[in-house]
Amino acid sequence: MKKLMTLLMLLLVIAVAIYAGSPYYSAYQLKKAYDAKDGATIAAAINYEQVRPSMKTQLTSRFANTMEQYPLVAELSGEPLAKAANSFIVQAVDSAVTPENIEKLINTQGQANTATKELAAAWAISSNQVDLKNLIQDLIIHRGDVDAVVKQQVQQMMSQQAAQLEQQATQGTDSDKPKLSYCGINCFTISGQVKGYPITIEMQREGFIEWKIVDVVLP
Numbered sequence: 001m002k003k004l005m006t007l008l009m010l011l012l013v014i015a016v017a018i019y020a021g022s023p024y025y026s027a028y029q030l031k032k033a034y035d036a037k038d039g040a041t042i043a044a045a046i047n048y049e050q051v052r053p054s055m056k057t058q059l060t061s062r063f064a065n066t067m068e069q070y071p072l073v074a075e076l077s078g079e080p081l082a083k084a085a086n087s088f089i090v091q092a093v094d095s096a097v098t099p100e101n102i103e104k105l106i107n108t109q110g111q112a113n114t115a116t117k118e119l120a121a122a123w124a125i126s127s128n129q130v131d132l133k134n135l136i137q138d139l140i141i142h143r144g145d146v147d148a149v150v151k152q153q154v155q156q157m158m159s160q161q162a163a164q165l166e167q168q169a170t171q172g173t174d175s176d177k178p179k180l181s182y183c184g185i186n187c188f189t190i191s192g193q194v195k196g197y198p199i200t201i202e203m204q205r206e207g208f209i210e211w212k213i214v215d216v217v218l219p
Contacts, residue, residue, distance in 0.1 A: 022209035025187035039106030063126035092122040
């Protein structure tokens with residue numbers, strides 16, 4: 001009986017260790033896949049139905065905050081501009097955050113493609129990287145044609161961000177030892193630097209030891 005109890009206690013300790021250590025192993029597997037340019041493994045680890053809405057919310061909220069800093073722009077074409085910009089953000093996230101594009105992005109280690117350029121442009125537009133002086137001039141020149149102005153700004157941002165992405169892909173550094181920590185019994189975060197950009201990934205437990213990426217906090 002004593003041996004049975006000892007065995008049961010040992011099995012319990014092993015089960016707890018596996019349960020508690022599973023996110024660290026998942027993080028190790030993700031880092032290993034990234035270093036090996038194994039995009040398929042990372043693409044399969046993402047819960048897209050949770051990541052996409054989060055990224056859209058981050059970008060649209062950030063754009064709304066940016067607009068509050070420029071009352072003149074808001075006065076000229078606030079609502080139509082916000083509608084056009086948010087529409088572009090939603091489309092950019094839907095195009096870029098797919099299994100196929102994530103796999104391609106990891107396989108090429110950040111080489112820019114159209115979907116990635118659009119997402120980078122959406123980030124730039126929402127993060128106050130737009131030349132507001134030119135934006136106001138464009139609105140006047142195009143007589144308030146917001147769609148034309150947004151398209152023009154998007155093309156400019158895509159060109160600028162494409163050049164920056166290419167530079168970051170070759171010169172940006174990655175964290176050797178990302179910060180790993182529990183944020184709840186079923187929540188785990190990985191924080192570090194990817195190609196020079198600070199980034200935090202949140203994973204959520206699925207089942208006993210399986211984990212999925214459910215959020216990416218943009219820089």
